[in-house]
Amino acid sequence: MQIAPSLLAGDLSRMALEAERCRGADFLHLDVMDGHFVPNLTFGAPVIADLARHTDVPFDIHLMVSDPEVLLDDYLAVRPARLAVHWEAVTHMDRVLRRIREAGVEAGIAINPATAVEGLTDSLHLTSFVLFMTVNPGFAGQAFIPEVLEKMGRLEAILDRTQLAVSMGVDGGVGPDNIRMVAEAGANLAVAGSSVLKSAEPAEAISRLRRLAEDIE
Ligand code: DX5
Ligand code: ZN
Numbered sequence: 591m592q593i594a595p596s597l598l599a600g601d602l603s604r605m606a607l608e609a610e611r612c613r614g615a616d617f618l619h620l621d622v623m624d625g626h627f628v629p630n631l632t633f634g635a636p637v638i639a640d641l642a643r644h645t646d647v648p649f650d651i652h653l654m655v656s657d658p659e660v661l662l663d664d665y666l667a668v669r670p671a672r673l674a675v676h677w678e679a680v681t682h683m684d685r686v687l688r689r690i691r692e693a694g695v696e697a698g699i700a701i702n703p704a705t706a707v708e709g710l711t712d713s714l715h716l717t718s719f720v721l722f723m724t725v726n727p728g729f730a731g732q733a734f735i736p737e738v739l740e741k742m743g744r745l746e747a748i749l750d751r752t753q754l755a756v757s758m759g760v761d762g763g764v765g766p767d768n769i770r771m772v773a774e775a776g777a778n779l780a781v782a783g784s785s786v787l788k789s790a791e792p793a794e795a796i797s798r799l800r801r802l803a804e805d806i807e
């Protein structure tokens with residue numbers, strides 16, 4: 591299981607230091623919010639570009655913004671490993687996914703808890719990963735919504751039928767109590783905000799999550 595700590599749950603005024611505390615992370619998950627698509631505002635491409643000068647850990651950017659197409663180039667210019675846009679926020683998903691892929695970045699679709707995964711079927715051939723939101727996006731520290739796991743099974747059935755290789759990630763309320771369930775539901779990546787950043791030893795929290803996911807603790 592890959593672990594992507596969400597820096598949103600840390601002290602945002604010390605982002606580079608928080609990134610350093612997350613030793614062993616596979617990716618740093620960066621939650622961009624615009625105060626419109628979600629009722630919260632965080633940071634944008636200039637902050638992420640500055641952070642990139644302080645860490646070698648690849649970035650996993652999660653755009654929670656209306657119409658992400660407008661500023662997409664700014665986020666791609668930071669050269670993240672992965673970038674997800676929200677299904678609910680994009681009008682021309684085909685064009686957006688192609689632009690992300692053409693930049694050499696893994697293209698992801700994030701979906702809210704109430705969004706049916708079946709709607710994504712005709713976009714999956716352009717998609718590297720689906721990020722299942724297990725909270726309503728906007729804030730760190732919310733409770734995990736377990737009903738979403740059933741939806742992951744429905745994506746697996748579509749992938750079996752279409753023979754497409756799309757990986758699954760989970761974002762929101764993930765911690766030691768549910769990471770095993772998340773792994774069993776088929777996720778190969780878990781975003782973890784509070785359970786990692788609010789702990790005294792984030793690096794240890796990351797390796798513990800990985801061990802629990804693999805059921806070796
Ligand atoms: C929620 C964000 C998540 C969040 C995760 O809108 O997309 O990435 O920061 O934080 P926790 O793990 O605390 O829910
Ligand atoms: Zn996120």
